Amino acid sequence: MTTFRALRVFDDSGLASARIVEMGLDELEDDAVLVKGAYSGLNYKDALSIAGRGKIIRKFPLVPGCDYAGTVVRSRDQHFKEGDAIVLTGFEFGGSHNGGFAGYACVPADWLVKLPTGLSPFDAMTLGTAGYTAALAVHLLQQNGVTPDKGRIAVNGATGGTASIGINMLSTLGYRVVAITGKKATAETYLRALGAAEVLERAECPAPRRPLESPLWAGALDSVGGDGLAYLIATMQRYGVIASFGNTGGNDLKTSVLPFILRGVRLVGTNANSPPEERALVWERLASDLKPPKLTEIATTIALDDLPGAVERMLAGHIRGRMVVRLE
Numbered sequence: 001m002t003t004f005r006a007l008r009v010f011d012d013s014g015l016a017s018a019r020i021v022e023m024g025l026d027e028l029e030d031d032a033v034l035v036k037g038a039y040s041g042l043n044y045k046d047a048l049s050i051a052g053r054g055k056i057i058r059k060f061p062l063v064p065g066c067d068y069a070g071t072v073v074r075s076r077d078q079h080f081k082e083g084d085a086i087v088l089t090g091f092e093f094g095g096s097h098n099g100g101f102a103g104y105a106c107v108p109a110d111w112l113v114k115l116p117t118g119l120s121p122f123d124a125m126t127l128g129t130a131g132y133t134a135a136l137a138v139h140l141l142q143q144n145g146v147t148p149d150k151g152r153i154a155v156n157g158a159t160g161g162t163a164s165i166g167i168n169m170l171s172t173l174g175y176r177v178v179a180i181t182g183k184k185a186t187a188e189t190y191l192r193a194l195g196a197a198e199v200l201e202r203a204e205c206p207a208p209r210r211p212l213e214s215p216l217w218a219g220a221l222d223s224v225g226g227d228g229l230a231y232l233i234a235t236m237q238r239y240g241v242i243a244s245f246g247n248t249g250g251n252d253l254k255t256s257v258l259p260f261i262l263r264g265v266r267l268v269g270t271n272a273n274s275p276p277e278e279r280a281l282v283w284e285r286l287a288s289d290l291k292p293p294k295l296t297e298i299a300t301t302i303a304l305d306d307l308p309g310a311v312e313r314m315l316a317g318h319i320r321g322r323m324v325v326r327l328e
């Protein structure tokens with residue numbers, strides 16, 4: 001009987017507790033496609049799951065981790081066969097369905113995308129939900145007419161996994177990117193190496209005092225929400241577009257209707273659990289024109305046993321780039 005190592009979260013008398021265990025295939029779901037994992041990746045929401053915060057895990061015991069790349073071992077679905085390289089990001093994976101911090105996963109076929117030529121499983125997990133979300137955000141800016149000649153693009157929460165990848169993608173496409181970070185003193189060199197043309201300290205971009213401040217940005221990627229997003233809305237140029245995907249700075253948004261009705265600012269919601277056609281399209285772009293050239297610089301490879309320490313650092317805001325988890 002095949003057994004494999006997994007990081008699993010248990011409900012210990014009301015307290016979520018994560019530990020490495022040996023699992024059997026019979027402890028996984030009986031879904032259409034069985035996948036042997038090569039790599040997973042650590043996202044902010046996975047860190048919350050492992051720390052027992054954020055109510056992300058809705059069933060115990062459960063393997064957390066919302067990202068996975070590996071090879072199909074067996075399939076009852078006609079779209080996938082043994083040996084196919086696949087990538088999975090999001091949906092219920094690691095929430096109410098066993099997720100990615102395990103040697104195997106058994107999942108519904110419609111959560112999977114065939115790995116496009118040009119991306120290895122390691123590349124795919126350096127990208128992961130973060131890379132997919134960054135690519136979708138850039139794709140949405142482009143669909144809404146933001147071209148490099150329109151002006152500067154602000155990216156906040158800049159050292160985060162999603163934002164780091166977004167900066168590298170945008171600068172490669174020829175946009176002038178301004179990174180907004182809470183750690184300018186230690187991260188400026190890193191952010192410039194990714195392609196940021198300017199780096200601002202978060203304190204320089206405070207909650208706006210007026211509904212409309214000086215117009216600064218043609219586009220923005222918002223990973224912060226809260227005051228960070230309120231600042232962006234008030235400082236967008238006419239017809240500026242913000243792709244909003246994150247809430248590390250809070251869920252509440254204090255803003256005004258004026259930037260929308262006087263400047264035509266557009267706030268575009270960006271959700272990584274997008275429909276299959278959009279996912280296939282964006283993953284193809286991730287393997288081609290949106291593939292960030294600095295992928296290797298963004299990645300730090302860790303083992304399953306290193307996850308608890310990485311989680312602590314992530315929740316304390318000390319992570320830079322992406323943590324890729326080796327499963328083999």
Ligand SMILES: NC(=O)c1ccc[n+]([C@@H]2O[C@H](COP(=O)([O-])OP(=O)(O)OC[C@H]3O[C@@H](n4cnc5c(N)ncnc54)[C@H](OP(=O)(O)O)[C@@H]3O)[C@@H](O)[C@H]2O)c1
Binds near residue numbers: 223228249272
């Ligand atoms: N909509 C979706 O489908 C989707 C998909 C993926 C991620 N997300 C969300 O996007 C956000 C970023 O995810 P991630 O995985 O990239 O996270 P991450 O790697 O942990 O990065 C988060 C970054 O946010 C900044 N930050 C942390 N606390 C902050 C605070 N109190 N105020 C302002 N900035 C703060 C920090 O960057 P600096 O120190 O450089 O400012 C930090 O590095 C999360 O909220 C996540 O849930 C959403």
